[in-house]
Every structure is written in structure tokens, then in C-alpha cells.
Amino acid sequence: MLNVVVIGGDACGASAASTVKRSLRDEANVIVLERQSWTSYAACGIPYWIAGQTDGPDALVARSPEAHRANGLDMRTGWEATAIDPVARTVTARELASGTDHVLPFDHLVIATGASPVRPPIPGLDLPGVHGVQTLDDGSAIMESLADDVQRAVIIGAGYIGIEMAEAMCDRGVATTVVDQAPQPMTTMDPDMGALISEAMGKMGIAYQGGSPVQAIESGPDGRVARVVTGEGSFDADIVLIGLGVRPNAGLAQAAGLPLGDRGGIVTDDHMQVQGHDGIWAGGDCVEVVDRPTGRRLHVALGTHANKHGRVIGTNITGGDLVFPGVVGTAVSKICALEVGRVGLREAEARDLGLDVVSGTIRASTKAHYLRDAGPIHVKVIAERGTGRLLGCQIVGQPGSGKRIDVAATAIWNGMTVEDVTSLDLAYAPPFSPVWDPVQIATRKVAGMV
């Protein structure tokens, strides 16, 4: 009997546990420790629940604790791991309801402790009406706040979650201001592309106030949140949503002497085994991943990576040989009718890394220009001078724009040049693309500059 203990019952943990159980059945005892009451839920779906595009919270649960148990997992919700002993090969876990501690031996340990929202020391962060957007309980709390008369929202942070919550507030008819210390929203994009986003947000009636961090969140006479104060001014708010990114939950691993990287995540090899620790695996939002084009270790909290990690870990525990070959920094988001995609290095980032870069931006249409429902799409391409190697791509445009980033992601993954991409056999028909695909119009332009 193989004893497998998994810490964390969300994307990576539940996926690894299920993979092991499906493969080994009665030959594996798989315990999953999850301190919350939910398992396998889509945190990234919360903005769409708030926007009314799905029901919640149950609809966001891909697999409930009961379903996991029916599949043979020893799923222990309300249990929190408190210590790992990598030498004795045990995990100590507390049953939160009773406070009882248990020591669980393992042959294999999977650390999938996720990430926690960044909470800077802003006065007023705990006021009623101020919410994070991380757990299903956060989602329920936001829905409760919105049941009151909410006219104005302020969103702190203009990254993916901030942008998506701005869309949700907009969909609900709430006047929305997004504040961030960066001059333009979405700092994963170059400033010129970020400017397109803030311009489009303005046209949607979503105000963007960048350039200054939040100084305080203040309450009104009723004790609830009333305004957000930044160096740029004071912004009235009946609700405040925090989207300032996340940090890996790696404290448990660190206390056990497991290696952490510069970004605070657990360091694994490409099989997702913790470096130097046979049979101890880690994946999901608590680990660092390798950025393929540069070899740097990054922290990228995304459910899609976490699920892949879970598959790799579960397969490797059961005698398989899978690797997670790294990431290329692909992301996509939307705010109302505006779609945003990015991959690879930003222009300034590439220069900071000492690369000699050329870049070009084009404006094309999402479909053949003569179709009435064709919309504008902007594509920026960043390449290495001389070699022409594609380094990065950013897209901002109307519906049909965002997922085009996958072509650039697959190209960067394979080390293609901008000329290679220009030659690619991409799908063409008038309702899908101009006769030159917009990504190729951009690589063609940059191919003439390298």
C-alpha cells in the first residue's frame, strides 16, 4: 500500500490525488488535506459569478469533497497541515473543528498549498465592504455587499483580477474606478499597449486612476467603506475590491527546510519533485516555474499550470515519466468587448535582460476588413535583432483577438523567428481573419527590421 499525502485540495492537489487513485486504486491510500470546505473550485470564475454570467458558488466547484470521496480519495476538508518532516516522512495536520493534531506518514507527499492575496498595510483594509477576490467565501461576501444599494465601486489593482472585476461591476451598472500605482493598467503589457487598454476602459465608462499607490481606505458614518484615498485624489466607494496579485503559500515548505526561490515559491525540478527531496512533490500556485525563453524562475499563479502540475505529479508518483517543461508567460483577459493577450518578454524587460531588441506594432481587423462586424486589433511583436527570434507578443482588440496569442505562445515555445511565424500556415476565412493573419502582419513588419 502506497501512502500518499496531498496538502491542498484545489487544482494541483486534487488533480495529482485523482491521477494517483485512478491509476493505483486499492494499492494507494491517498489522503488530501484541505483547510477550507471547498475542493477543486474555479477561483478565476468569481468575477463571472459576480457579473451574473454563472451561478455561484456551487457552479464553480468542478468536483465537490463528496465526489472526490466517491472516487476513493480520503478527502479531509477542514484539516490544515501544520508541519512537514521530510526526514521522518510525516505530515502533521490539525482537524480544525476539534483542534486535534494527527501525524500522517507518507511515501509520497504533494505540496499544493496555493497562494494568498497580497495585502499591503493600507489602513482600512478590514472595513466592511472591502473584499478580496480569492475564495468562494470572498465571492459570497461580495454578493452580500452588492445586495445593498451599491452605486460606486473602487477596484485596487489593475492586473487580471482587477480588470475582470471592473467588467463585472460594469455589467452590474456600478460606476467603477480602478486605481493602481502604475501609470497604466496591466503592467504585464508594455506602456503603449496599456495605454490602449486605459483608453478603451474610459470609453466603457470605467475610470482609471494610475500613478499613485493607495494611502488609505476610509469609512463613512455607518462604519462601512466610503472612499479610497490615493495620491491622485479621493474616490467614493460603496464597495472596494482588492486585486493586488498573490504570493506563494510556501511557509510550511520553508519551515521544513525545502528550497524556495527568489520569488518565494518552492523550487522543483522539471518532474515537479522538490529539489533534493525524493518523493516530495510540489505544484500549483505555491511553486516557481521556469520561463523557457530566459531560463528564469517565475511565480505564475494560474489554474491551467496547476492542473498540468497535478497531472505530471500524479503520473510520476505512479511510475510514469512526465515533465512540466516550463512556461512562456501566456495570459489572456477581457474587459467587456476588449480582449487582451500577452506572451513572452515585454520590450523593456527584454532590454533589461541585455537583449538587443526590435519591436513593431500594427493595427488590423479581427476579420476580413469588409465584414461589418470586423473590429480593430492591435498586435505588438518584440524580436531579437540579428537572429529574429520572437521574444514577445501583445494583443489588444475586439472579440476574436485574445486567443490569437496562442500562436505566438506556440511559436516562442518552439524558438521560432518572426520570419518563421510569417510563413506559418494559419487558418484563413473571412469571418475569422484578414487574408494576412494579424499576428503575421506584425511579425512580417518586424521581420523587415531585424
Place this chain on the structure above:
Amino acid sequence: MLNVVVIGGDACGASAASTVKRSLRDEANVIVLERQSWTSYAACGIPYWIAGQTDGPDALVARSPEAHRANGLDMRTGWEATAIDPVARTVTARELASGTDHVLPFDHLVIATGASPVRPPIPGLDLPGVHGVQTLDDGSAIMESLADDVQRAVIIGAGYIGIEMAEAMCDRGVATTVVDQAPQPMTTMDPDMGALISEAMGKMGIAYQGGSPVQAIESGPDGRVARVVTGEGSFDADIVLIGLGVRPNAGLAQAAGLPLGDRGGIVTDDHMQVQGHDGIWAGGDCVEVVDRPTGRRLHVALGTHANKHGRVIGTNITGGDLVFPGVVGTAVSKICALEVGRVGLREAEARDLGLDVVSGTIRASTKAHYLRDAGPIHVKVIAERGTGRLLGCQIVGQPGSGKRIDVAATAIWNGMTVEDVTSLDLAYAPPFSPVWDPVQIATRKVAGMV
């Protein structure tokens, strides 16, 4: 002064000519011979003109003869090339209005004579109300026919043009039957995926009658078309549209002793120079192209290839060094809300080539499953047993499905395995994809089978 003669003023020809002129300006005399009155027009836009999604025919002209002339091209519309002398390096061309022949010397010749619709010897093919869908004049003739009381359309041929015209008729409220000799529509797809298409067509109210070739097109008492007769029955029609594919216009090249391939297209090297003939170039719908995964020469008439050929030829004439590295058989189409994409080898085709193949098909959703506007998407993946090399991919699904084929196209282009594709860093956010991209759900399934 470099004398460049280009035969054909559409995608490839106009693009090659423009590239040369833009580079060499007064140092090149660029004559373009175009027997029609239109240049640089989007034949693939005709179905959308008929559907009312764009104006026509002017909206479908990317660049008029006048615009080309303003750019310095000697654009001779109404001129038809009648002979090429590759030794004397001359082209004989007839001014159609006057019947005068001219002999034009060239340093470089670009053959971009396009393709012509297949017209099998069916009785009644010339009846009033029977139309091809190739030229802007065809489009005008269809619009004239539709100005009458048109209740029922029969479309002969269930390839891309046939399917797109079925959508156009459907959009106009015309009861439509598509007939084809193949058992299911779109023989570029495997039968199981084709069956999904015909099922969806049925739900849209578009009848599909396959399994028998057309025997005759018959007229009514007014002398106009009245019905189409196949082995499966007789189908009443007020209008008949022909979409039976095209054949390369390579007669002129053949008469000049230039090499043709098995598919009837001109054979060039990867620089698009006609094999064995320095300074004679060919591209667009009149040439064969190399299928990268198999090395076979195919005839693939697509505007996107033609434009790329034009860029390669124009650049190479002016001293550049570009190649057209071939195709992977990517195509996309839609019929109302159903999107269809394909790339690479069909399953049976791969077996016919002697490959040991595995395949798998999955059904997923276009977006996170919990979003109300998520729709079904079916993805079939074909891979080589043992190596796991991705050989083909086919997609049938709701909006957001079709262009996902580009990931598979880029993967096949780079020789990736199904496990490689499963690891790819593709863009994820709930409005764009489930947490496992549908293409990766399919490659993951097949990766477990190779």
C-alpha cells in the same frame, strides 16, 4: 531598368508586383496583365456579400486598378497573356478590347494565373439561375438572381464554398439543400467529424443529401433552372450554386514547357521560382505547394498562401532571399453558429500513407463550463503511434472553436508530439477556455494511447 511582367492581378500577382515596385521604384518597369476588370479582390468574400454581411462588389476590392496605377504599376486590365517564351524571355499578350497582340520582353516573369472552378459535364450547368462562386461578376449575377422570388436553393458541392453559400442562403431565408457525392459534407474532415457537421446543418434547417453525384440540372417552363437531380432524388431549386472546387490555371505554363505536378499545378522550388527556369516565378492558386509533414505536393487554393507567395516572389526578385516553407493543410470555415477547423492528415489518409496512427476525439466547452454562453466543441487528434508526433487535428464547435486550429497548425509545423502540445502554455481565462484548453484535452487523451 528591370523589366518585370506579371500575369494575373489578384492576390499573388498584385502582391509580387507591388513588392517589386515598392522596393525598386523607378528602376523597375512592372507590367501586370489581368484579363478581368478587377484586381486584388477577395473572391472568398463573395458568400458574405450574398449573405448581406458586406457590400459588394467594390467593398471586396482590396486595391483597384487605379490604385495600383497610382502606386506605379503598369496595370493592364482587359489584357490576357496568350503565350510565354521562356527562351526568348517574352510574353505575348492580347488587348482583349481591340484584339491586338503585344510581345513583352521580361527579365523576371511572375505567373499568377489562379485557378478555375471545376465544371463537370452535367447537363443544364449553363441554365439561367445556375451560378459559380468565383468572380465578382458571379457575385453580381447571384445577386440579380436573388432579386427574383427565390424560395429554394440547391448547392452542388459541400466543400468550403458550398458550406459558406449554404450559410448565406440560410441568412437570406432561402430553404437550402446541399448535395454532394460524398456521404457527409466536408471531405477534408474524417467521416465522424463530418457527421457532426451534417447533424448541425440539419438543426439549422439546411438539408444535406450526400452519397450521389449530380446527374442533371433541369429547367422549368420559363427556361430557368427548376431542379437538381441526383441518384438520391430530385431537389427543386429557384437558384443553383456550384462549389465543386477549383483546378490550377496552368495551361499557359504547360504550353511553354514549364513543369507541372501530379495535381496539375506549376512546380516551383521553395523560393517560388519555377523549377529549372531562372527568373520565372509562379505562385498563388496556379502552383502546387509542399505539404510539410509528408513532403507531398498538393494543390491548395487559398488567398492567404497566394499573398505569401507574392511577398516571397517580390522580395526574391529584388535581391532578397525568402522561402515559402510549405503548408500543413490548415483551413477554417463556418456555417451559421458552427465553426469547423482542420489541419494535417485525416485518419484514413494517414493510414493510406502507411503510418501507424492513433486517434481520439473529445467533447469539451468553448469557455469555462460554468459560463452560460459556453458552447460545445469537439476536437479530434491524430498522432503517430510510438513517436507521438501530431499528424492531424479537426475541430467542430460553437463560436470560438475554429481558430483554435492554429495551435495544432503551429504544433505540426514544428513537429511537436501530442505530449509536447499537452504541455504548451496556452492562454487561459474563463471567457476564453476551460482550464485545460480543448485542443490539449484531446492531445492529452491521445498522449495516453501512443
